[in-house]
Amino acid sequence: MCPVYDLHTHTTASDGQLSPEELVIQARACGIDVLAVTDHDTTSGIAQAVDEAQRQNIKLLPGIELSVSWRDKDFHIVGLDIDPDNKALKKSIQKTRVLREERAIEIGKRLGESGVANAYHEAREIAGDHTLTRSHFARVLIKQGFAKDTREVFRKYLIHNKPGFVKTKWIRMDDGIKLIKDSGGVTILAHPMRYHITASWLRRFLVAFKESGGNGIEVVTGSSTADEIRMAASHAERFKLMGSAGSDFHGFDDSWIKLGQLAGMPKSITPVWEHWSA
Ligand code: AMP
Ligand code: MN
Ligand code: MN
Numbered sequence: 001m002c003p004v005y006d007l008h009t010h011t012t013a014s015d016g017q018l019s020p021e022e023l024v025i026q027a028r029a030c031g032i033d034v035l036a037v038t039d040h041d042t043t044s045g046i047a048q049a050v051d052e053a054q055r056q057n058i059k060l061l062p063g064i065e066l067s068v069s070w071r072d073k074d075f076h077i078v079g080l081d082i083d084p085d086n087k088a089l090k091k092s093i094q095k096t097r098v099l100r101e102e103r104a105i106e107i108g109k110r111l112g113e114s115g116v117a118n119a120y121h122e123a124r125e126i127a128g129d130h131t132l133t134r135s136h137f138a139r140v141l142i143k144q145g146f147a148k149d150t151r152e153v154f155r156k157y158l159i160h161n162k163p164g165f166v167k168t169k170w171i172r173m174d175d176g177i178k179l180i181k182d183s184g185g186v187t188i189l190a191h192p193m194r195y196h197i198t199a200s201w202l203r204r205f206l207v208a209f210k211e212s213g214g215n216g217i218e219v220v221t222g223s224s225t226a227d228e229i230r231m232a233a234s235h236a237e238r239f240k241l242m243g244s245a246g247s248d249f250h251g252f253d254d255s256w257i258k259l260g261q262l263a264g265m266p267k268s269i270t271p272v273w274e275h276w277s278a
């Protein structure tokens with residue numbers, strides 16, 4: 001039997017709803033053999049996940065999902081099998097943390113101007129000491145009755161041109177790739193079909209990604225349709241990138257995305273795990 005992989009998941013270290021330990025326990029229960037924990041711009045959940053993975057006898061890959069900018073656009077790069085103690089990576093994480101904090105204060109201010117009281121403080125309270133993301137603001141807005149669910153709250157408040165969107169200059173794409181590679185990791189473009197950019201911009205991005213040392217793209221994600229898998233696979237083939245598979249699981253009540261329940265990798269694609277010993 002082939003091992004079951006899920007190489008993109010979140011915990012309470014960023015905007016996931018399960019603690020690292022709970023995530024690993026659920027992953028085991030869902031039949032996952034190899035799990036990557038890839039929180040937004042942080043590795044703070046990795047140590048707990050590694051400990052629990054030993055108890056559960058499941059292979060845990062330390063990972064991260066880096067927010068990066070290329071031209072004026074934002075992308076997410078998943079780093080797999082990284083060394084969470086790498087100095088340069090830790091320094092960059094700290095810088096991004098400051099950036100996210102400034103951005104969150106600005107989001108709170110702008111939402112305040114749209115009649116939402118105390119959004120920053122409430123979002124910070126939900127996130128605790130962890131990475132503060134737009135998902136935390138989404139929860140605040142829903143709790144205050146400004147929208148009925150996550151979809152609606154992003155559409156009305158948190159995306160480009162809406163009151164709670166603040167343009168952020170993340171680290172450069174090529175710097176993000178270098179950080180991951182220097183910490184021993186493999187670089188994967190996350191959810192390639194979810195950037196709201198044209199196909200030609202995505203191809204332009206992939207040229208730059210490949211030139212900067214990008215290794216693979218997520219051909220299979222938890223929300224991929226059959227068409228999206230075909231498109232992502234054709235990009236992987238064209239740019240000679242490996243294929244990864246990750247659900248982008250954030251929690252059970254969050255959406256239809258299921259932990260570890262992923263479509264198979266198309267036969268034409270070299271999976272990122274081809275040379276791993278599972
Ligand atoms: P941030 O990194 O702070 O910009 O937050 C990004 C996170 O917000 C993503 O990782 C998703 O979890 C969530 N998100 C972004 N856009 C949407 C959307 N349209 N619907 C639901 N969740 C979203
Ligand atoms: Mn997220
Ligand atoms: Mn993402």
Ligand code: MN
Nearest residue numbers: 008010065248
């Ligand atoms: Mn993600």
